[in-house]
Amino acid sequence: xxxxxxxxxxxxxxxxxxxxxxxARRGLKVALVEKNTAGRHASGVNAGGVRRLLRAAPxxxxxxxxxxxxxxxxxxxxxxxxxKVSGQIAVAEDEEGLKxxxxxxxxxxxxxxxHEELVGRNELFEILPALSRHCVGGLVARDDGFASPYHTTMxxxxxxxxxxxxxxxxxxxxxxxxxxxxxxxxxxxxxxxASTLVNCGGAWGGAVAAALGEPVPxxxxxxxxxxxxxxxxxxxPVVIGLQRKLSFKQMPNGTVLIGGGHRGVPDTARxxxxxxxxxLVVSARTVADLFPIxxxxxxxxxxxxxxxxxxxxxxxxxxxxxxxxAYHAFGFSAHGFQLGPIIxxxxxxxxxxxxSALPIEPFRLTRF
Amino acid sequence: MSGSRMSPWDAIIIGAGPAGLAxxxxxxxxxxxxxLVDEQPAPGGQIYRRIExxxxxxxxxxxxxxxxxxxxxxxxxxxxxxxxxxxPESTVWxxxxxxxxxxxxxxxxxxxxxxTIVIATGAMERPVPVPGWTLPGVMTAGAVQILLKSxxxxxxxxxxxxGSGPLLYLLAEQCLAAGAxxxxxxxxxxxxxxxxxxxxxxxxxxxxxxxxxxxxxKLRAAIRKSGVPWFRHVTKLRIEGTDAVAGxxxxxRGRTERLDARLVALHEGVIPAQQMTRSIGLAHEWDAVSHxxxxxxxxxxxxxxxxxxxxxxxxxxxxxxxxxxxxxxxAAEMLRRLGRIDGAARxxxxxxxxxxxxxxxxxxxxxxxxxxxxxEILEPADAVTICRCEEITAGAVRAVVAQxxxxxxxxxxxxxxxxxxxxxxxCGPTVTSVIAGALGQSDEEVGYYRIRPPLKPITLGELANxxxxx
Numbered sequence: 109x110x111x112x113x114x115x116x117x118x119x120x121x122x123x124x125x126x127x128x129x130x131x132a133r134r135g136l137k138v139a140l141v142e143k144n145t146a147g148r149h150a151s152g153v154n155a156g157g158v159r160r161l162l163r164a165a166p167x168x169x170x171x172x173x174x175x176x177x178x179x180x181x182x183x184x185x186x187x188x189x190x191x192k193v194s195g196q197i198a199v200a201e202d203e204e205g206l207k208x209x210x211x212x213x214x215x216x217x218x219x220x221x222x223h224e225e226l227v228g229r230n231e232l233f234e235i236l237p238a239l240s241r242h243c244v245g246g247l248v249a250r251d252d253g254f255a256s257p258y259h260t261t262m263x264x265x266x267x268x269x270x271x272x273x274x275x276x277x278x279x280x281x282x283x284x285x286x287x288x289x290x291x292x293x294x295x296x297x298x299x300x301x302a303s304t305l306v307n308c309g310g311a312w313g314g315a316v317a318a319a320l321g322e323p324v325p326x327x328x329x330x331x332x333x334x335x336x337x338x339x340x341x342x343x344x345p346v347v348i349g350l351q352r353k354l355s356f357k358q359m360p361n362g363t364v365l366i367g368g369g370h371r372g373v374p375d376t377a378r379x380x381x382x383x384x385x386x387x388l389v390v391s392a393r394t395v396a397d398l399f400p401i402x403x404x405x406x407x408x409x410x411x412x413x414x415x416x417x418x419x420x421x422x423x424x425x426x427x428x429x430x431x432x433x434a435y436h437a438f439g440f441s442a443h444g445f446q447l448g449p450i451i452x453x454x455x456x457x458x459x460x461x462x463x464s465a466l467p468i469e470p471f472r473l474t475r476f
Numbered sequence: 477m478s479g480s481r482m483s484p485w486d487a488i489i490i491g492a493g494p495a496g497l498a499x500x501x502x503x504x505x506x507x508x509x510x511x512l513v514d515e516q517p518a519p520g521g522q523i524y525r526r527i528e529x530x531x532x533x534x535x536x537x538x539x540x541x542x543x544x545x546x547x548x549x550x551x552x553x554x555x556x557x558x559x560x561x562x563x564p565e566s567t568v569w570x571x572x573x574x575x576x577x578x579x580x581x582x583x584x585x586x587x588x589x590x591x592t593i594v595i596a597t598g599a600m601e602r603p604v605p606v607p608g609w610t611l612p613g614v615m616t617a618g619a620v621q622i623l624l625k626s627x628x629x630x631x632x633x634x635x636x637x638x639g640s641g642p643l644l645y646l647l648a649e650q651c652l653a654a655g656a657x658x659x660x661x662x663x664x665x666x667x668x669x670x671x672x673x674x675x676x677x678x679x680x681x682x683x684x685x686x687x688x689x690x691x692x693x694k695l696r697a698a699i700r701k702s703g704v705p706w707f708r709h710v711t712k713l714r715i716e717g718t719d720a721v722a723g724x725x726x727x728x729r730g731r732t733e734r735l736d737a738r739l740v741a742l743h744e745g746v747i748p749a750q751q752m753t754r755s756i757g758l759a760h761e762w763d764a765v766s767h768x769x770x771x772x773x774x775x776x777x778x779x780x781x782x783x784x785x786x787x788x789x790x791x792x793x794x795x796x797x798x799x800x801x802x803x804x805x806x807a808a809e810m811l812r813r814l815g816r817i818d819g820a821a822r823x824x825x826x827x828x829x830x831x832x833x834x835x836x837x838x839x840x841x842x843x844x845x846x847x848x849x850x851x852e853i854l855e856p857a858d859a860v861t862i863c864r865c866e867e868i869t870a871g872a873v874r875a876v877v878a879q880x881x882x883x884x885x886x887x888x889x890x891x892x893x894x895x896x897x898x899x900x901x902x903c904g905p906t907v908t909s910v911i912a913g914a915l916g917q918s919d920e921e922v923g924y925y926r927i928r929p930p931l932k933p934i935t936l937g938e939l940a941n942x943x944x945x946x
Contacts, residue, residue, distance in 0.1 A: 145882055145886065147889075152889060258889035258890075259889070259890075262880075262889075262890075265880075266880070277882070334936075335895075336936060337897055337933060361892075380757070382572070382573075383928075383929060385570060385578060385587075385929070385939075388939065389939055389940065389942045392936050392937075392939035392940040393940040395936060395940070396936060396937055396940040402936050402937075403935065403936060403937030403940070404935055404936075404937060405935065405936045406897065406933035406934070406935055406936075407930055407933060407934055407935070407936055407939060408895075408896070408897055408899070408930075408933050409895065409899065409928040409929075409930075410928055410929050410930065411928045
C-alpha cells in the first residue's frame with residue numbers, strides 16, 4: 109500500500125530536516141526519506157562553523173538571514189544546538205594577504221553589508237593572543253560562531269517529527285515518476301505519493317536531479333577534520349585560513365577542531381570515505397605555524413565526511429527546470445551548515461507559494 | 477629507516493607476539509624482505525613479555541612464570557637469527573587498505589609500504605564494567621602480569637583476583653609462586669556454563685586438548701592447596717571505596733560476602749583487539765558464544781581486503797601456541813602471494829603447522845562455553861561508568877537510545893562516548909552490548925564503532941614534521 113503526503117523530502121541532512129520542519133509548520137503533510145540515518149554524512153561530521161565571513165557574494169543575503177535564525181535557534185527547534193557566538197576571523201599572514209582582506213572588506217561594504225570588519229595587528233593579537241607573531245591582520249565577523257553539527261541536525265530532526273513529519277530512516281528512494289500531477293516515488297519501504305518533491309540529497313542530490321532529467325556536474329568530496337585532546341583555553345573565535353586551508357576552533361570542552369578543506373577520498377556507493385594523511389600533514393603544519401602552542405596537542409582522531417561540490421562552489425537552490433512540483437536544495441559545496449535554518453524557510457516558501465523573498469536566482473540549476 | 481623511499485617491503489608484520497614472531501621468522505628465513513614493527517622494546521608480545529631478559533638474567537622468575545612462558549625464548553631466538561628487520565618501540569597509528577603502515581618511533585613518524593601485511597596485534601582483555609571498576613587500586617589481570625614479568629609486583633599488598641577464564645587461574649598460580657599475597661580468588665564462572673561446557677569435553681580430550689585440561693586442573697589444584705579463599709559462582713561483584721579501593725562485596729552461592737581490599741585485579745577473558753582491523757575496514761563477524769567480534773578470515777588468515785592477513789588471537793582467541801602456528805600459516809600464504817612458492821608448496825610447508833594448530837584449538841569449544849561472559853558485565857547497571865575517557869555511564873547510553881540514538885556511532889555524537897584518547901578501545905564492546913540490550917537487537921545487528929585514525933594519539937607537531945612529499 110502506498111503512503112501519501114503533500115510533500116516528499118528526500119534526504120535527512122540538515123537541509124532536508126529543516127525543510128521538512130518548515131513545510132510541516134505551514135500545515136502540509138510531509139514525508140521525509142533518508143537512505144541511511146539522519147545526519148550520517150555532511151551534516152553530522154562537518155566543522156560546525158556558523159559563518160557569514162568570506163561568503164561568496166550571492167550567498168551573503170541568505171547567510172545573513174540564516175544567522176538571524178541561528179541567534180534564535182532554541183526558539184526554532186527547542187534546542188541550543190551547541191551554538192556559541194564566538195566570532196570568526198580570517199588571518200592574513202603577510203602583506204599580500206592583508207591586501208586581499210582589504211579588497212574583500214571594501215567589496216562587502218560596497219554591497220551594503222557591515223558584518224565583516226578589518227582589524228590591524230594590535231587588535232588581531234588581542235583577539236588571538238596565541239597567534240604566531242608573523243601574522244599581520246585579520247577580517248572579523250563578531251556575531252558569527254559555531255555549533256555542534258550532529259546535535260543541530262538531530263534537533264531539526266526531532267522538531268520535524270514533533271511538527272508531524274513522517275520521517276523514515278533506512279529508507280532509500282529508488283525511482284521517481286510523476287503522473288497526473290502526483291509524484292510516485294518508489295522506496296525501500298514501499299511507494300510514497302506526494303504532489304511536491306523536495307530534493308535535499310546532498311552528495312546524492314545529483315542522482316535525484318538526474319532522475320528528474322536534469323543532470324548536474326556534481327562532484328562528491330570528502331573534507332577532512334582532525335580533533336585534538338583537551339587543551340587549556342587559548343582561542344575564542346573560529347579562525348579561518350585565507351592563504352592556506354584552515355578552519356580552527358577550540359570547543360567548550362577544550363578539544364580543538366581542525367578542518368579547512370583538505371580532502372580525503374569519498375566512496376558514494378559504499379557511503380564511506382577515507383582520510384589522506386599526506387594532506388593532513390599539510391594541515392598540521394599550517395596549524396603549527398599559526399598556533400605554536402598546538403605543536404604539543406595530541407591528535408585523537410581524524411575523519412572525513414561525504415559532501416558535494418558544484419563547479420562554482422555555489423549550491424543548487426530552486427525549482428526543477430524539467431518537472432512541475434519539484435524543488436532542489438543540494439550541492440552546498442562544504443559550506444551549507446550555516447545555511448540550514450534559512451534553507452528550510454526558503455523551501456517552505458517555494459513549496460507553498462512558488463517563490464522566495466530571498467534572491468535565489470544565482471543558485472538556479474540551469475546555470476550549468 | 478625510510479621504507480617509503482625504497483621499494484615496498486615484501487611484508488610488514490604488526491605485533492611481535494607469538495604470531496608475529498613466527499610469521500616474520502619464516503618469511504625472513506625464506507629471504508623475503510620483512511619488517512616487524514612492535515610497541516614493546518623487545519620481542520614477546522604480552523604473553524612472552526621480556527622473555528629474552530628473563531631467560532638470560534632471571535632464572536628465578538622463569539621458574540615462577542612457568543614452562544609455557546619459557547617456550548617464548550626459542551621463538552625470540554629464532555626470530556633474532558632470521559634476518560628480519562625489526563622496529564621495536566614503534567606505535568602503528570594508521571594502516572590503510574592500500575597497505576601503508578604509518579608509525580611513530582621516538583617522536584618521529586614515518587610511512588612504510590608493503591606488498592602484504594600481517595596484523596598480529598593479539599587480544600585485549602574484555603572490559604569488566606562492575607560498580608567501582610574505575611577506582612584507583614583496580615587493575616586488569618594483564619597489568620598484574622606485566623608487573624610480574626618485570627619483577628615489579630609488590631608482595632606486601634594483598635591482591636583480590638576476580639573474574640573468570642584460564643588467565644585468571646594462571647595469574648593466581650603465578651602470584652602464589654612469586655610470593656605475592658593473594659587475599660582471595662572470586663570466580664565468576666557460572667554453574668550454568670560449567671554444565672553446558674561438559675558436552676564439549678569428550679571432543680576436546682580426543683582431539684588434542686588433554687594437555688590444556690591437565691594444566692587447568694594443575695593450576696586449580698595449586699590454588700586450592702594454597703588455602704587462599706576461593707569463592708565460586710560469584711555474582712553482583714561490587715568494588716567499594718570513594719577515592720580508592722576499600723573492599724569488595726559479592727554474592728557467592730546465595731550468600732552476600734564482603735572483603736577488605738586495596739588491590740583488585742579483574743579479568744573476564746580476552747577478545748580479539750579489533751581497533752586496527754576495524755579501522756582498515758576489514759569485514760568482521762560475530763562470535764555468539766564468546767560474545768565478541770572478530771575479523772573474517774580464511775584458513776590462511778586472509779582478510780576481506782586483498783593482501784592484508786590477520787594471525788593469532790586478533791583473528792579469534794586460540795592462545796599463544798595456536799597463534800604461533802597461525803603466524804606460520806599466514807607466512808606460508810604470503811610466500812605464495814609474493815610468488816616465492818606455489819600453492820602446492822605452500823600446502824606442504826604448512827602441513828605440520830596445520831595439524832598442530834588443530835590440536836591446540838581442540839580445547840576451544842569447551843573453554844569458550846565454560847567461560848562465556850555473563851550478562852551482568854555485558855550490560856552493566858545504569859550507574860556504572862562504561863566510557864572511562866569521557867565518564868559516560870551505561871544509563872546515559874540507555875537514555876540516548878530512548879531519545880532515538882540508533883547505534884554506537886550515533887552514541888559518539890550524542891555523548892562523546894568513545895571519543896576520548898582511547899578511541900573507544902575500552903568502551904566499544906560494552907557500548908555495543910548496552911545498545912543491543914536497550915534496542916532488543918543482537919550485538920551483531922547493532923555493530924561497532926567506526927574507528928578513526930590515528931589508532932594511538934600522536935602530537936600535531938610530529939605530524940607536521942613528517943615529510944609530506946614522501
